[in-house]
Amino acid sequence: MAKRKKDEILHDHNNDGVDRRGFLKCMAWAGTGALCVMEGGILKSYSLSRLGEITAREMAGELSFVQISDSHMGFNKPANPDVAGTLKSAVQKINGLSKPPEFMLHTGDISHLSKPEEFDTVDQILKSANAKDVFFVPGEHDVLNDDGKSYLERYGKNAKGAGWYSFDKKGVHFIALVNVMNLKAGGLGTLGHEQLEWIEDDVQHLKSSTPIVVFAHIPLWSVYPEWGWGTEDSAQALAYLKKFGSVTVLNGHIHQIMQKVEGNVTFHTAASTAFPQPQPGKADSPGPMKVPAEQLKNVLGITDVNYVQGRNALAVVDSTLA
Amino acid sequence: MMRKSVCIVGLLATVMVATLLLSAGSPGSSANTAEPASAEVKVDNFSFGPATLTVAVGTTVTWTNRDDIPHTIVSTDKVFKSKVLDTDEKFSFTFSKAGTYPYFCSIHPKMTGSVVVQ
Numbered sequence: 001m002a003k004r005k006k007d008e009i010l011h012d013h014n015n016d017g018v019d020r021r022g023f024l025k026c027m028a029w030a031g032t033g034a035l036c037v038m039e040g041g042i043l044k045s046y047s048l049s050r051l052g053e054i055t056a057r058e059m060a061g062e063l064s065f066v067q068i069s070d071s072h073m074g075f076n077k078p079a080n081p082d083v084a085g086t087l088k089s090a091v092q093k094i095n096g097l098s099k100p101p102e103f104m105l106h107t108g109d110i111s112h113l114s115k116p117e118e119f120d121t122v123d124q125i126l127k128s129a130n131a132k133d134v135f136f137v138p139g140e141h142d143v144l145n146d147d148g149k150s151y152l153e154r155y156g157k158n159a160k161g162a163g164w165y166s167f168d169k170k171g172v173h174f175i176a177l178v179n180v181m182n183l184k185a186g187g188l189g190t191l192g193h194e195q196l197e198w199i200e201d202d203v204q205h206l207k208s209s210t211p212i213v214v215f216a217h218i219p220l221w222s223v224y225p226e227w228g229w230g231t232e233d234s235a236q237a238l239a240y241l242k243k244f245g246s247v248t249v250l251n252g253h254i255h256q257i258m259q260k261v262e263g264n265v266t267f268h269t270a271a272s273t274a275f276p277q278p279q280p281g282k283a284d285s286p287g288p289m290k291v292p293a294e295q296l297k298n299v300l301g302i303t304d305v306n307y308v309q310g311r312n313a314l315a316v317v318d319s320t321l322a
Numbered sequence: 323m324m325r326k327s328v329c330i331v332g333l334l335a336t337v338m339v340a341t342l343l344l345s346a347g348s349p350g351s352s353a354n355t356a357e358p359a360s361a362e363v364k365v366d367n368f369s370f371g372p373a374t375l376t377v378a379v380g381t382t383v384t385w386t387n388r389d390d391i392p393h394t395i396v397s398t399d400k401v402f403k404s405k406v407l408d409t410d411e412k413f414s415f416t417f418s419k420a421g422t423y424p425y426f427c428s429i430h431p432k433m434t435g436s437v438v439v440q
Contacts, residue, residue, distance in 0.1 A: 077390040077409070078390075079390065112392070113392060113406060113408060114406075140429045140430075141392070141429070144392070144394075144406040144429065145405060145406055183428055183429075183431040184431055185396075185398045185424065185425075185426035185431055185434050186426065186431060186432065186434050187431045187432075188431070188432075226432070227368075227432060228430055228431060228432040284367045284368075285367040285368035285369065285389075286368060287367065287368060287389055287390055287391055288390050288391065
């Protein structure tokens with residue numbers, strides 16, 4: 001693994017059959033240097049001085065992949081006038097990992113305004129990453145003017161409906177969901193009836209020991225409904241995943257790192273590669289947050305996920321671009 | 323600070339509209355001689371200001387996006403629908419029939435507003 005820098009969070013979820021009551025929640029800014037470790041269903045905080053030994057123990061796995069999110073190509077406001085530059089930094093970070101990731105997930109808002117040239121730029125930059133494949137889901141910024149038609153033409157060749165699909169890698173079942181279409185006035189993200197039925201069908205023949213990774217743009221848990229940071233019908237989707245011992249949900253959209261554990265499900269949101277957004281309720285609106293230029297890379301980042309076969313454990317590590 | 327000034331602008335707009343309404347409603351006023359009415363809604367800080375705008379029939383309402391993030395103006399009842407508005411872009415619609423027209427931003431559906439046409 002890459003040399004760990006200060007500002008990281010480590011999140012390790014062991015599927016040990018422990019019945020977890022209530023939920024544990026961990027939230028930290030990438031720039032604060034907080035470190036959280038999930039062990040035996042208990043969330044623990046460690047000082048940064050222990051980061052080295054923990055990553056060394058956890059990072060030898062069967063499968064590692066990287067999540068990037070919210071590149072917002074085309075955005076050029078003061079919060080970050082060079083989103084192409086920070087995406088390139090993210091790719092450099094990925095290429096610096098000691099073991100190349102198997103693939104990348106992009107959890108949406110690839111573009112800022114759904115323009116073809118914005119998608120082109122992202123595709124071009126991601127080509128220089130040492131991971132072979134990129135799996136995408138759309139953010140609301142990727143489906144602005146044509147109900148997602150041009151997004152689907154570019155990224156949805158093997159997808160169903162509005163762009164959902166699943167695939168298997170080394171025993172892990174990945175489910176890509178779309179929750180940014182047909183949003184209703186006053187509402188949150190939505191999956192819709194057709195997609196929910198597909199999820200039920202997609203997982204019904206899988207063994208309950210199969211580790212599941214779900215990824216979608218808008219969080220599948222209620223981060224802050226007042227700002228629309230949640231998905232109306234996510235409970236139904238998660239109900240179909242109840243039988244599985246290990247479920248990891250990866251989201252973007254909120255441009256900051258948050259984690260939560262509820263029963264068998266670990267929720268995780270990734271930082272943006274473009275600009276940070278305020279913590280829930282800590283500003284008048286969820287608009288882009290301006291930070292001093294020298295601090296910007298501390299609040300942007302990538303997420304590196306490592307799966308250790310036989311232990312059903314996924315370790316999720318966030319790195320800043322600094 | 324920003325928010326406060328927006329509220330004041332919103333209030334002013336409401337007062338202006340109320341004044342317009344009063345003059346339009348006074349006896350003897352003729353629709354033919356009156357200037358075409360217009361009203362403004364500012365899209366700022368992920369909200370519409372004013373959230374509820376009351377105008378006379380025939381008024382053209384113009385929305386201006388003042389945010390760093392794109393928004394849309396979409397009628398809940400599919401009466402009007404803007405393209406995506408980037409920073410400082412505008413969308414106008416002329417209300418020719420009385421009624422209440424709820425609308426929202428289809429990208430950020432928590433953003434809702436309405437135009438009441440009398």
